[in-house]
Structures are given as structure tokens and as C-alpha cells.
Amino acid sequence: MNPTVSDSFGARVDAALADRNLKLAVERTAGTAEAKRTLAVDAFPDFDAARDRAAAIKDHVVANLGFYLERFEANATAAGAHVHWARTAQEACDIVIRLCKQADAKSVARSKSMLGEEIGLPHALAEAGITRIETDLAEHIIQLSGERPSHIIWPAMHKTREQVSALFRTSHRNPHEEETIAAMAESARRHLREGMLAADVGISGANFLVADTGAVCTVTNEGNAELSLVPPRMHIVTAGIEKIVPSTGHAVHMLRMLSRSATGAPLSQYTTFYTGPKRPGDRDGPEEMHIVLVDNGRTTMREEGLAEMLRCIRCGACMNHCVVFRQIGGHAYGGTYPGPMGAVLTPAFDGLKQSRDLPNACTLNGKCQEVCPVRIPLPTLLRGWREKSWREGLEPASLRSGLALWAWFARRPRLYRAATATALASMRLMGRSGWLSTLPLAGGWTRYRDMPRPPADSFMAQYKKKLGKGPRP
Amino acid sequence: MTRPRVALFVTCLVDLIRPRIGFASIAALEAAGCEVIVPEAQTCCGQPALNSGDRKTAEDLARRTIAALEPYDHVVIPSGSCAATIRVHYPEILEHDASWGPRAAALAARTYEIMAYLDEVRGWKPDGVALPATATYHDSCSGLRELGIKRQPRRLLAAVDGLALRPLDGAETCCGFGGTFCVKYPAISNAIVGEKAAAIDATGADLLLAGDLGCLMNMAGKLHRDGSPVRAFHAIELVAGMGDGPAIGEDA
Numbered sequence: 001m002n003p004t005v006s007d008s009f010g011a012r013v014d015a016a017l018a019d020r021n022l023k024l025a026v027e028r029t030a031g032t033a034e035a036k037r038t039l040a041v042d043a044f045p046d047f048d049a050a051r052d053r054a055a056a057i058k059d060h061v062v063a064n065l066g067f068y069l070e071r072f073e074a075n076a077t078a079a080g081a082h083v084h085w086a087r088t089a090q091e092a093c094d095i096v097i098r099l100c101k102q103a104d105a106k107s108v109a110r111s112k113s114m115l116g117e118e119i120g121l122p123h124a125l126a127e128a129g130i131t132r133i134e135t136d137l138a139e140h141i142i143q144l145s146g147e148r149p150s151h152i153i154w155p156a157m158h159k160t161r162e163q164v165s166a167l168f169r170t171s172h173r174n175p176h177e178e179e180t181i182a183a184m185a186e187s188a189r190r191h192l193r194e195g196m197l198a199a200d201v202g203i204s205g206a207n208f209l210v211a212d213t214g215a216v217c218t219v220t221n222e223g224n225a226e227l228s229l230v231p232p233r234m235h236i237v238t239a240g241i242e243k244i245v246p247s248t249g250h251a252v253h254m255l256r257m258l259s260r261s262a263t264g265a266p267l268s269q270y271t272t273f274y275t276g277p278k279r280p281g282d283r284d285g286p287e288e289m290h291i292v293l294v295d296n297g298r299t300t301m302r303e304e305g306l307a308e309m310l311r312c313i314r315c316g317a318c319m320n321h322c323v324v325f326r327q328i329g330g331h332a333y334g335g336t337y338p339g340p341m342g343a344v345l346t347p348a349f350d351g352l353k354q355s356r357d358l359p360n361a362c363t364l365n366g367k368c369q370e371v372c373p374v375r376i377p378l379p380t381l382l383r384g385w386r387e388k389s390w391r392e393g394l395e396p397a398s399l400r401s402g403l404a405l406w407a408w409f410a411r412r413p414r415l416y417r418a419a420t421a422t423a424l425a426s427m428r429l430m431g432r433s434g435w436l437s438t439l440p441l442a443g444g445w446t447r448y449r450d451m452p453r454p455p456a457d458s459f460m461a462q463y464k465k466k467l468g469k470g471p472r473p
Numbered sequence: 474m475t476r477p478r479v480a481l482f483v484t485c486l487v488d489l490i491r492p493r494i495g496f497a498s499i500a501a502l503e504a505a506g507c508e509v510i511v512p513e514a515q516t517c518c519g520q521p522a523l524n525s526g527d528r529k530t531a532e533d534l535a536r537r538t539i540a541a542l543e544p545y546d547h548v549v550i551p552s553g554s555c556a557a558t559i560r561v562h563y564p565e566i567l568e569h570d571a572s573w574g575p576r577a578a579a580l581a582a583r584t585y586e587i588m589a590y591l592d593e594v595r596g597w598k599p600d601g602v603a604l605p606a607t608a609t610y611h612d613s614c615s616g617l618r619e620l621g622i623k624r625q626p627r628r629l630l631a632a633v634d635g636l637a638l639r640p641l642d643g644a645e646t647c648c649g650f651g652g653t654f655c656v657k658y659p660a661i662s663n664a665i666v667g668e669k670a671a672a673i674d675a676t677g678a679d680l681l682l683a684g685d686l687g688c689l690m691n692m693a694g695k696l697h698r699d700g701s702p703v704r705a706f707h708a709i710e711l712v713a714g715m716g717d718g719p720a721i722g723e724d725a
């Protein structure tokens with residue numbers, strides 16, 4: 001069973017933990033990605049210096065966003081593209097739908113883009129009655145099964161190969177005969193190519209927007225971006241405004257960080273820079289190219305202490321290495337973006353009230369920050385959300401009062417010692433052996449783990465006795 | 474500095490759950506030539522408040538802890554996460570405070586996790602300590618990532634005669650404790666520590682060692698619930714020659 005977004009976080013987590021297939025599927029993909037990234041990073045000369053440079057590039061752009069966006073607009077326009085600006089998700093969808101209608105589009109071919117998910121584009125296209133063909137293999141699987149992506153690089157990572165095979169058998173016109181990866185890929189290829197070639201409009205996201213050339217860069221491992229964007233009459237790009245980089249050289253640096261962090265590959269199979277529509281004399285390419293630059297809360301994030309999050313290049317390393325993501329998968333996060341980066345982004349996009357669990361459901365172990373290619377201090381940003389949640393009174397009353405009581409004693413060492421002595425004495429009564437298997441108020445612990453029975457006297461009490469006098473102040 | 478006056482910060486878990494870690498710390502520090510004082514005004518470093526988002530309480534406890542600990546040459550803590558709270562987070566959360574900010578920074582610079590202190594600052598090794606056993610070591614997250622604790626405990630443990638360390642698969646992977654995380658999201662925490670316990674069992678070692686009591690309670694509690702024979706100790710207990718006593722959860 002796939003947990004749905006409308007469930008509470010707790011319900012989604014329970015569903016995810018009960019799903020053995022999910023665990024198997026996530027472990028296969030994330031485990032492989034983790035191992036490959038380690039090899040790629042070890043082989044890279046001074047990866048840490050390269051990360052510093054990548055972070056500096058993004059920080060510079062985020063601090064000077066207006067300058068580079070104007071530059072990008074001027075150069076993209078000079079190359080023949082049309083640039084549109086959208087403040088919200090709704091505005092962005094409206095622009096795309098209007099353009100599709102202008103092009104009299106019956107069907108669009110979409111190359112995977114997380115921004116498209118973020119603004120709800122699949123839904124908007126359906127509402128407008130426009131047929132959508134998802135051309136990324138994993139996104140195709142998601143579309144066939146009527147689900148949402150569970151990872152930003154592998155949207156269908158929660159599905160096992162066996163589940164995908166079964167899905168293709170029922171949904172493809174000429175399904176594969178043998179259950180091998182090659183036969184399944186061939187089946188998807190047959191199915192998808194028809195759709196790509198028949199589409200009126202191709203829609204993509206952007207991995208990078210290059211300010212000084214006006215180019216849009218996409219990265220795929222399947223070549224589906226190229227195949228779905230070149231044949232249609234119109235190419236529409238939707239991109240977050242933070243995707244900008246100053247020059248092609250900067251884009252290339254970021255690409256090297258992106259692919260190594262995401263899949264461990266030195267570069268992705270296909271990397272394309274699109275600059276404007278088809279020119280006179282070109283043999284192929286779209287007649288019109290539109291670029292929709294989307295804010296959707298990004299400017300606010302910059303103002304509200306989340307500027308570092310705008311460095312994110314959507315590589316997915318943080319989630320691949322996250323102990324919590326590895327247990328519960330992406331759907332449990334309930335937003336467009338899962339894992340540590342999603343736990344920072346979802347409260348910004350959907351509101352903290354609905355998503356306060358996400359920044360809390362983290363052990364703050366710091367692995368995500370250790371692997372992030374642009375050094376986003378994810379634990380610090382998550383702690384920032386927790387503070388906001390506390391200030392706004394969103395944390396549960398039981399936690400607030402428990403913590404308040406404990407803090408009251410912690411401020412008064414004498415009373416603290418007296419209170420802890422009482423607590424130890426009562427805990428001593430609860431078990432004879434060294435372990436307690438039930439403990440009032442600590443059911444969350446003892447449901448799964450035993451608790452060592454505390455000593456009769458605290459360290460401080462024992463120490464005092466040993467010294468034979470009070471410890472020196 | 475020939476004989477530094479060292480304040481031992483005991484951590485609330487050590488104080489209440491396993492005092493042996495405090496006594497082992499004193500023994501090792503004294504063997505390493507320190508004068509050890511346990512300031513009575515200490516309670517808890519405030520980490521639970523900090524990580525729950527209760528910034529005001531965290532700052533308040535930070536000020537009190539600083540005041541209790543700052544008269545000493547060094548502050549030493551048998552916990553990577555509490556040491557990181559003082560070393561890394563106190564200066565951050567008090568940065569805005571003109572009088573306490575500099576005091577926090579000054580204390581941070583004199584505060585050490587115990588393994589790093591014994592190994593790097595004191596250049597000390599246990600002498601004549603023997604324990605014939607096989608052990609495996611878990612690198613707790615805060616110590617590892619915020620303070621770079623990795624080689625120091627291994628160097629100290631290598632000096633224990635007869636102790637053989639076995640590598641732990643995923644030694645740097647979080648055990649799922651995470652302070653209040655383990656009680657706020659117990660099912661996820663359980664899934665994580667379940668895998669950790671299986672990896673520990675798979676080493677075939679007699680002992681599980683680590684440098685943070687919170688993580689140790691989590692892993693040992695899971696191992697015990699699952700019926701595993703692996704016994705858990707704080708690494709300082711072995712280093713101080715107290716590895717032949719009761720393990721975590723064993724009756725004294």
C-alpha cells in the first residue's frame with residue numbers, strides 16, 4: 001500500500017515501515033548510489049575544494065539573483081526564446097497551459113522535472129484536458145501506477161523491478177516477453193517513442209540556466225529530454241529562479257558535482273544546452289521556445305534565513321545517505337521533495353503547521369551535510385524550523401510541559417539532585433534485574449528496547465560519598 | 474601546563490544511568506596527570522532543549538553551564554554530543570549576546586571530548602591495562618562529524634592488552650538514538666537501531682564500545698531485547714581498566 005499525502009505523517013510512516021517491498025527497493029537503489037558516490041568522490045582530486053567552489057558559485061548567484069536573471073533574460077531573448085515570470089505555482093501553471101493552448105496542443109511530452117511536480121503541473125495539464133506523456137522511464141512508471149515520485153533522481157525507487165515488470169505487462173500495448181531489464185526497457189522504449197514523436201509540445205525543467213548565453217541545460221541518463229523536446233513544435237522550460245549560473249564554465253563545474261553526488265558517474269549520459277528555438281537552416285528543433293522562471297517562495301526563503309537552501313542542485317545525495325529516508329522512503333515525507341532537503345523545503349512551500357513533523361523526524365546525525373556537494377548545513381536549517389515551530393506553539397503540549405519541568409529543575413542544581421534521587425529510587429522499584437522492559441512515560445523507548453535499570457545513587461551522590469565531603473565547588 | 478585543573482562535566486545520562494563512566498573518566502584523567510574537579514553547579518548542557526527548538530531554555534542553560542565550568546583550565550566530557558554542544562553550539566546560540574558570546578567562545582576553546590583530550594592534548598595511553606576480549610566500535614554521529622572523533626578512541630583502545638577490535642559494518646551510520654528522536658518517532662528509531670544491532674551481532678565481537686551513553690543505551694537496549702549476547706561499555710571504561718565490571722544493563 002502506498003501511503004497518501006492526506007494521511008498524517010505518523011500514518012504514512014507506519015504504512016512505509018510495514019511495506020517490505022519498499023524497504024527492499026529503497027535499499028537496492030540508495031545502497032548502490034551510496035557505494036558509487038563514495039568511489040567517485042574518492043577518485044576526484046580534492047573533492048572538498050570543489051565543493052567549496054560549488055557552494056561559492058551558488059552563494060554568489062543567490063546574493064546577486066536579480067543581476068543574473070536579467071542577464072539571462074536578455075541573452076535568452078536575443079537567442080529567440082520567450083521568457084516569462086511566475087511568482088507562484090499557480091501563475092506558472094497558468095502560463096504553461098496558456099502556451100499549450102496557443103500551440104493547440106493535444107498532447108505534451110514531459111521530461112522529468114521536480115519543479116514541474118512542485119508547481120503541480122501534471123495536475124494542471126490533466127485539468128486542461130491535455131494528454132501528458134512522461135518520458136523519463138521512472139516517471140513513466142509513476143504515471144502508469146498513478147502515484148507520485150518518491151525520490152528526486154529515481155522517482156520510482158520505491159518499486160521493485162518485479163513490480164515494474166507486472167505494471168508494464170498490463171499497461172503496454174506490446175509488453176515484454178521475458179522478464180529481463182533489457183526486455184523491459186525495450187518495451188518502455190516502444191511505448192514512449194510513439195508518444196514523444198506525436199507530441200505537440202515538449203516540456204522540460206532545467207538543471208542549470210546559463211546567464212551569459214541564455215542557455216538552458218538538462219541532464220538525463222536516458223536521452224529522453226532531447227527526444228521529447230526537439231520534435232514538437234514548441235519547447236517550454238519551467239525552472240526555479242535559483243537554477244541560474246553565471247557562465248557555461250560554472251555550469252560544467254556544477255555538473256561534475258551533480259552527477260558524482262547523484263549516481264557516482266563522472267557525467268550523466270546526456271547533457272544538453274538548449275539556446276533558443278530552431279534557427280533558419282537548422283534541420284530540426286522546436287519553432288518556439290518559452291522559458292518560465294518560477295519564484296514560488298524562493299525570494300522569501302532567501303529573506304527568511306534559508307538562503308543556503310537555494311544552493312541545492314537536487315542531486316539527492318542527502319536522501320540516499322539518510323538513515324530515516326532509507327527506512328521510510330520518499331512518500332512518507334508527504335511533499336514534492338523528500339529526505340533531508342525535503343524536510344527543509346516542504347515547510348517553506350506547504351507551511352510549517354502541516355509539516356512540523358518533517359524537521360523533527362531527524363536524528364541530526366549530520367550525514368546529509370557531510371555528503372552535500374554544495375555544503376548546505378541541513379541540520380542547522382532543520383533546527384531553525386524546530387525553533388520556529390516552538391516559538392509558534394506548534395510543538396505538542398506534552399513535549400513543551402515535559403521539557404519545561406525538566407528545565408526548571410536543571411536551573412536549580414540542588415533541587416535537581418533531590419528530584420533525580422527520587423526518580424532513581426522509584427525506577428529502582430520497577431525491576432529486579434539489570435534491565436527494565438516497561439517504564440511509565442517512556443513507552444516509546446520500551447516498546448522496542450529495554451532500558452538499563454538505573455543505579456540506586458546518581459554519580460553525584462556516589463561521588464560525594466566517596467570524597468567524604470561535598471565536592472569542591 | 475604541568476597539572477591542569479580539569480572540570481569533569483558528567484552529562485545527565487552518565488549521572489543518572491551509569492555513574493561508572495564518570496568514575497572511569499576521573500581515573501583516566503588522573504592517570505593522565507590532571508587534577509579533576511566535578512563542579513557541583515552542573516546539571517545538563519541543554520542539548521534536549523536546543524534540539525527541540527526551545528531556544529530560550531537552551532540559551533539559559535548554556536549560560537548557567539558556562540558559569541559553572543569557566544573557572545577551570547579545561548573542561549572534559551565523556552560524550553561527543555554534549556562536548557559538541559558546548560564546543561560548537563554554545564558560541565553559535567550566544568553569538569548575539571555581547572557579554573556571554575565571548576565567554577561561550579572562550580569556554581568552547583577549552584572544552585574537549587574525553588578521548589580527544591587524553592589522546593591529543595595529554596598524549597596519554599593506558600599503561601598496564603589488560604582485557605582479553607574482542608570488541609567492535611560504533612562512531613557516534615556528533616563526536617564523529619562535529620568534533621572529528623575517530624582515531625583517538627581507537628588509538629587508546631589499541632593500548633589495552635589483549636583487546637582485539639573488529640570492524641563494524643556501517644560504523645559511521647547513525648544508530649537512530651538522536652536524543653528525543655528515539656521517543657518522538659520510536660518506530661523509525663527502532664527500524665534504524667534494528668539494523669545497527671544486526672550489524673553489531675554480525676561482527677561476532679564480545680563487546681560493543683562507543684563514546685556516547687545515549688547511543689549505547691539505544692544499541693544495548695535493542696541488543697538485549699533481541700536476545701543478543703553482546704555486552705556494551707563506554708570506551709572510557711575499558712581505557713580506565715574498568716572493562717571487567719558489569720556491562721550496561723548488568724547488575725553490579
Ligand code: SF4
Nearest residue numbers: 312313315316318372
Ligand atoms: S541538499 Fe545537497 S545533497 Fe541534498 S539534494 Fe540538495 S545539493 Fe544534493
